[in-house]
Amino acid sequence: MSLASIKSNWSLLSSVDPKTLAPAIEQIHRGVQFIAMAGKHYIKNEPDDSHTNLRWLPREEVLAGNWIRERQGNFRFAMRPKDLTLIAYNADMKGVANYPLNRKTNDEALEWIKDQLTTFGKDAGLMKMDIHYDIPTHETDNGAPYQFENPELFEEMAKYRSNSNLALEYFAQSYKTSSTVRTWPHHFDHGVYIPMVFDDGEDPIKSFSIGMGIPDPASEEPYYYITTWSKDGDNEYKDLPKLPHGQWISEPFKGAVLKASEIVKSKSAAQQSKIVMDFLKAGIAASLNILGIDQ
Incomplete structure (x- = not known):
């Protein structure tokens, strides 16, 4: 990575007031918890909690969780922030299933995650949203759907x-x-x-x-x-x-x-x-x- 590469690949940020980004940030933050909890329940737990973290994949423009290992093929979940969509990738990094969160509830999203886990050969019964750290409360916690507005x-x-x-x-x-x-x-x-x-x-x-x-x-x-x-x-x-x-x-x-x-x-x-x-x-x-x- 060179300074010239950073300069040429930098995405111009608009003049929109950064304070107005909160509704998008809050929903993306809440949405990635499905990926983090999949890491918690299907990946060997590390003392620093790194099994729950994500990385940015520039080509796909997603926040991707760690690989979940399975004999029939590894897989991972990801969040595409620009359209608030959860994605399941197979071992070849092919997106095999998408789930736009717009107008969906947390319960509905969890069922989709469980369906993907079953498809990839995992016991979906292990998947729980037992978040072990504090995150800001959000209306989706009480059953409200995600809103992909603006x-x-x-x-x-x-x-x-x-x-x-x-x-x-x-x-x-x-x-x-x-x-x-x-x-x-x-x-x-x-x-x-x-x-x-x-x-x-x-x-x-x-x-x-x-x-x-x-x-x-x-x-x-x-x-x-x-x-x-x-x-x-x-x-x-x-x-x-x-x-x-x-x-x-x-x-x-x-x-x-x-x-x-x-x-x-x-x-x-x-x-x-x-x-x-x-x-x-x-x-x-x-x-x-x-x-x-x-x-």
């Missing part, structure tokens, strides 16, 4: 995911210790964890994380973030350099954020990508200084 908002969110994946893959490939770029179904952020210093047991003791988050206490709109972690908890955020874009914050976490509204002020895809990359580069450099790591 399609442009869903298309815009697909662009946000695609662009963030480009930027984050660049840095994931720059650090050999980096995690893969993943979306976590709990907070629904698309992020990378990069441990930098390890103890004698090869456990990380200093790291930084970067990603794109959805509206939460840190921001009322989508935003990029950078934050650090030390086992000793001694990260001092003082005498911080001025960032080319975005700002430093101290609550609800210490780090830097770049709000989407600052990005969409630019009407050029190339300039939008530069704003994000300049923010991440400067923020990472400052974060390494905070961690006391030579560059």
